[in-house]
Amino acid sequence: MEVVLAEYLGFCYGVKRAISIAKAHADGKSCTLGPIIHNPQMVERLKAEGVGVIENLSEMSEGTVIIRSHGVGPQIYSKIQAKGLKIVDATCPHVKKAQLSAKELSESGYSVIIIGEKNHPEVKSILEWAGGAATVLETEAEAENFAQCKKLGVVSQTTVAEAHFQKIVARLLSKSKDIRILRTICTATEQRQSAAMDLAAKVDVMLVVGGRNSANTTKLAKICAERCKTYHIETAAEISPEWFVQSKKVGITAGASTPDWIIREVQIKCQRM
Ligand code: SF4
Known part of the structure; x- marks a missing residue:
């Protein structure tokens, strides 16, 4: 079975940057305010490396708060400072x-x-x-x-x-x-959507990889489902051989919050089928 990756897929610039900032502060005392991205596997991996997650500032009394790529309002910066916590700002530029x-x-x-x-x-x-x-x-x-x-x-x-x-x-x-x-649009989302659209029109089955809680991955799955048989999966473990009966070509795309290693595992599993 031929396996084709979408021209644009996976981490966008802002997410890549936020993850690398978080990793650089993985000291067991740093937490992101809310999950750094909508991908449970990546959040778990960062936890294991020493970057926790808090939902509310009341959960922290010392350490560093990492602002995720979505950003926060000015009041949150003031609240963090008032609590004597450090701020690491990973807001996407x-x-x-x-x-x-x-x-x-x-x-x-x-x-x-x-x-x-x-x-x-x-x-x-x-x-x-x-x-x-x-x-x-x-x-x-x-x-x-x-x-x-x-x-x-x-x-x-x-x-x-x-x-x-x-x-x-x-x-x-x-x-x-x-x-x-002031046109403050970033092209990453549209690039991924139009690449997914193109690929879905050329393959028998599309696999859309990413968190079920990721809005941009869900949107990719919706776009693909309008063009061919589509499965939204979080990891390679979910792939079932029955999906590809009589299929010659499978396409893979992934949301802006899907790590490369998960995309690679999906690609390898498909290539072995
Ligand atoms: S604006 Fe959003 S989609 Fe665009 S690069 Fe930044 S985090 Fe990614």
């Missing part, structure tokens, strides 16, 4: 840019709009950097209903699709005479 753009717009008197998902931790952090006064828009209808204002500043969640961003911006152009659009 793309996310940082969105946060600081929102801050700058807000401080310059713009009504800030964030294009993205209301409940995503990254969007919540951008909102906090905008002083908590920004509006999050998810749909074109929401943009249409946005009231006229004097000065309007727009940023986006880093993982928003370009086409969606442009559609919402088009609806906002008439809402103010003074409008500033």
Whole structure:
């Protein structure tokens, strides 16, 4: 059976960077605030190396708090400092840019709009950097209903699709005479989605590797399932030979939070079938 990897798959730049920062602070006294990425296997591996996970700052009284790539709002930095804990900031530079753009717009008197998902931790952090006064828009209808204002500043969640961003911006152009659009999109997600789309159209079966709690992996699985038989797995151990009966070609993709070693194990297991 031929096994083909998607052109873009697995860890993005921001996740790779966050993991390597966490590893550099694996001293048994460092914890990430929330899981560093949505991949249980990677989180367990880091725990074994000496990087724990806390869900709340109340769980820590000494040591180092590692901020994950999604970032957090300014209040969290203040709370960490007030507790006398050290901070290691692994916020992805793309996310940082969105946060600081929102801050700058807000401080310059713009009504800030964030294009993205209301409940995503990254969007919540951008909102906090905008002083908590920004509006999050998810749909074109929401943009249409946005009231006229004097000065309007727009940023986006880093993982928003370009086409969606442009559609919402088009609806906002008439809402103010003074409008500033800061395109804070990162291309990693779209690259993985379009590579998965291309590959799924050329193979009999797709394996999408990554945490079941990873939104971007689940989205990849959905995209692939629209094109061919698709299985979302977390590890190679889940692979079943029955999936490939009469299949000549299998494709593999993986979310931005899936470690290379898991992708490799899946690839090797498929090649042996
Ligand atoms: S998807 Fe982009 S913005 Fe998000 S962590 Fe990865 S590189 Fe950074």
